[in-house]
Each structure stands twice: as C-alpha cells, then as structure tokens.
Amino acid sequence: xxxxxxxxxxxxxxxxxxxxxxxxxxxxxxxxxxxxxxxxxxxxxxxxxxxxxxxxxxxxxxxxxxxxxxxxxxxxxxxxxxxxxxxxxxxxxxxxxxxxxxxxxxxxxxxxxxxxxxxxxxxxxxxxxxxxxxxxxxxxxxxxxxxxxxxxxxxxxxxxxxxxxxxxxxxxxxxxxxxxxxxxxxxxxxxxxxxxxxxxxxxxxxxxxxxxxxxxxxxxxxxxxxxxxxxxxxxxxxxxxxxxxxxxxxxxxxxxxxxxxxxxxx
Numbered sequence: 556x557x558x559x560x561x562x563x564x565x566x567x568x569x570x571x572x573x574x575x576x577x578x579x580x581x582x583x584x585x586x587x588x589x590x591x592x593x594x595x596x597x598x599x600x601x602x603x604x605x606x607x608x609x610x611x612x613x614x615x616x617x618x619x620x621x622x623x624x625x626x627x628x629x630x631x632x633x634x635x636x637x638x639x640x641x642x643x644x645x646x647x648x649x650x651x652x653x654x655x656x657x658x659x660x661x662x663x664x665x666x667x668x669x670x671x672x673x674x675x676x677x678x679x680x681x682x683x684x685x686x687x688x689x690x691x692x693x694x695x696x697x698x699x700x701x702x703x704x705x706x707x708x709x710x711x712x713x714x715x716x717x718x719x720x721x722x723x724x725x726x727x728x729x730x731x732x733x734x735x736x737x738x739x740x741x742x743x744x745x746x747x748x749x750x751x752x753x754x755x756x757x758x759x760x761x762x763x764x765x766x767x768x769x770x771x772x773x774x775x776x777x778x779x780x781x782x783x784x785x786x787x788x789x790x791x792x793x794x795x796x797x798x799x800x801x802x803x804x805x806x807x808x809x810x811x812x813x814x815x816x817x818x819x820x821x
Contacts, residue, residue, distance in 0.1 A: 570782070595668050604757045612782060638709045675714060684802035
C-alpha cells in the first residue's frame, strides 16, 4: 500500500513541476524516505535524478514556446552547478554520522538532513503561499542584477546539494525580481536550471552510493507522467491558486517531519 501511495506521490511531484515550475521536488525526499523506505542520504541522491530528469522533460515544452531565457539560465547555473556538485561530492560525505550528543539525544547525520530538509520545506511553503496571493506583472525588458543572481545561484546550489530539492521556490522569485523575467518565462527557465544542476549534482553521487537503477527508473517514470499531465493542465488551472494551496500542504508536511523526527529521536 505504501509503495502505491509513493508512486502516486511521484505523479503529484511531476504535476506540481508541470503546473507551477517548482514545489513538487520538495516532496520527493519525504516520499522516498517515508513511503518507499529509502535511507535519507540516498533519498537525496535519488531526488536529484528524479527531479532533474522530470524538469528536463518539462522544460522542453517551454523551449518550444520560446519561454526559456538561455542567457539567464547560464548566468544563474554556473555558480549553482559548481555549488551543488561540490556539496554532493565533498560536503555531504564529510558530515559525520553522529554530529552532536546531548544526554540521551544524538543528532545523527540522517536526522540532521531530515530536520534541515523540513526547515527548507517550511520556508518553501511560506514562499509559495505568499507568491500565490500576489499578481506578478510581466516586465517588458529583461534586466540583470548579476551579483545577486550569482549569489542566489550559489546558495540554491548548496541547498540543492544538501537536501536534494530542485529549489524552484527560490529560483523563480530570483528570476522575476533580479532578471525581470516574465512569470511564464521564469517558470520555463527555472525548469531548465533545475534539470541541469540536479543531474550534475547526481553525478557526484554515482561513485559514492549504490544506485538501484530499476527503482529509480520506475519512480522517475511516474514523475515524468505527472509533469506531462501538469504541463497540459497548466493551460486551464490558475497557477497562483494552486501554488497557495500547495504551499499550505507543504507547510503541514514540513511541520509533520520536524515533529516525527524529534519524537522518534527523543
């Protein structure tokens, strides 16, 4: 039953990516850990591949419509790619299995990753709820705040490397506010950035983890089906309302993960 729910979650992940260009990837690690019983560090590696491949396929539809700013993608992706690869290759393996001990409480590597992931989920939820209520005006002229775009790219890369989420909830606001991209172009560009940096980040894990390629292909297949459905449904569904509703769902999930992990560890 849990496996069935996990595969349904994979479709939901793809749906969100196809509809709003982000958000769904934040559910990938919880679905893998709690429903498919994948170990947390390995789940973050799987998440990079699943989100990367799904986003790449989803971005093709935006490319065909001319809704991808390749210049922006390159400017944002360079620091992001570097950060995510280095994080997966060196920082994550360097984290000790037992980080902190306070009496009977032991902060393990797996617990720390799940708690950090939950905090990111809460931040993502507030971002989606707030942006879902706002109407973003399309800018006629694309402008670049290069220093801030480079900094944002590096920060998103580190977060992606640690928690295995695509970071669309951070990328899209950055593209709209710092590059002045129209919203639909920001979504298409975000999907391309997420795809490239996630897949490159996954390369840093191939030599460090034992990959179950059959499982990965199956889960990715359901996520890809979801993103294709989501891309088609985006023509008929209000992205703002969906983003707000999804934000509340992610907020509840983040709070649940924090409570569950702390209760189990105490």
